[in-house]
Amino acid sequence: MNELAKSLSEKEARQEEAHQALKKADQAISDANKRLRTLSAERRGVENRLAQLRRDGRRVESELGETERKIGQISRAQYLQMRRPAWQSWINGVSPGERTLETALLGYLQVAQVRAADDLEKQQADIRQVADETRTRSNELTRIQRDEEKSRTDLLAEKKERQEAASSLKREIADTQAELDKLRKDQARLGSLVATIDARLEKERAAEAAAARRAEEEAAKKAQRPAKVTPAPSGTAFAKLKGRLAKPVDGRIAARFGTKRTGSATWQGIRFRAPEGADVRAVAAGTVVFADWLRGYGNLIIVDHGGNYLSVYANNDTLLKNVGERVQQGETIGAVGSSGGDDEPGLYFELRHRGKPVNPSPWLGV
Known part of the structure; x- marks a missing residue:
């Protein structure tokens, strides 16, 4: 762009x-x-x-x-x-x-x-x-x-x-x-998708927390002791990985977060250039919450790391994981490609917190 x-x-x-x-x-x-x-x-x-x-x-x-x-x-x-x-x-x-x-x-x-x-x-x-x-x-x-x-x-x-x-x-x-207008629409489309995923995950976390509290309360009644409230996941574990996330691909950086794309638009992630077929790796442990094609981003995979942190991997040639699968840090989840209409093979990577893009560079140490 x-x-x-x-x-x-x-x-x-x-x-x-x-x-x-x-x-x-x-x-x-x-x-x-x-x-x-x-x-x-x-x-x-x-x-x-x-x-x-x-x-x-x-x-x-x-x-x-x-x-x-x-x-x-x-x-x-x-x-x-x-x-x-x-x-x-x-x-x-x-x-x-x-x-x-x-x-x-x-x-x-x-x-x-x-x-x-x-x-x-x-x-x-x-x-x-x-x-x-x-x-x-x-x-x-x-x-x-x-x-x-x-x-x-x-x-x-x-x-x-x-x-x-x-x-x-x-x-x-x-x-x-x-x-350029198409790219802006694509960007908005990804934002809408992430917001939808965040809302769904928030509901799931709230339901899980409520179920855990009910189970704790029932167990406390049987044991005749005060109920212990289990706090919702805060993302503290992921936050501690700042500066130590695995690099999502071996390649050179073609565009950085915050640099100008066109008009007032800026890059919301990092664009890596890499050979076609190169491994795309999860930057941290998490659960795959999206693995499908999205206009403007091609074959896209999104991993939930808890605490409202999501990592986004776009333009893959191949998606190797399905929704619901757990992945470990550094595990291969896809292969570099140029899907979505990109001219050259590479990986577009974003890191989002509560739906908003954050600069991945300090997290990746690049």
Whole structure:
């Protein structure tokens, strides 16, 4: 259970790392989306600018064509005026002064139209330059947007992987938590069993004490002497064995009483690692009061030592004693195994007094 708690802590730490990674991925995707929106808006602005420049170009080209047409008309009028004889102007009622004024006016119009054409050509050149720069920016924005979209696609793929990892960790944590909950229920189940056994033994002891008193009273009446009251067993004999109990198995200690299992739960006994089939021995003389399978503890044997002291031996491969049998200190009562779903062979040992677990280490001298 201690290993499960450690595994759960590690998985929860990894889950926190996964959540932080997801947070960074989400933030990066958000930033990428923001940049893409900005780029799209700028690109739309550039495209609109290009469209306006194309419209301006067409307008200037049209105006330039019209101006060139007018220049042509003026040039033709000047040419015709120069070719027209003076007498023809006189016949048409045009005086020499009017003809001179007409010539000057045509010259002025031609100069004005030429200047207008020059201005339009300059505008046309400016529009081409701005259009070229705008197209360059548009192409640059297209490239940047393409790179940003690729980066966003990569980020989404990375986020998907991290989400899958986080989901997998969540399932693992749920499984581990479920197993820990199961262990707590198993622990409560053993406590309930011990309480039931204690209550039954207490009744049996009370009945035996009452029977002994009645027998003593009857014997006293016959002998005409005061009745001697026999006290109930106090467990003094077992208490004197503290520090001298037999070791229940030859093996190394994997977990000690009181060490953390998970959350606020602690080990209520000692977990020994030992080879499968190794002898499991009674720590002191007593009577077997339970020898059966119990969920979470596998093949379980419990020995009553009197005075409300019980010793508990779990995960046995084989139970060699039956309920009601007397056993002596050091006598083999079972064989090491991994029953009850344990991963490795070993023995789980508890010592209880009045139903409550006590630290076995001072009693075993380990």
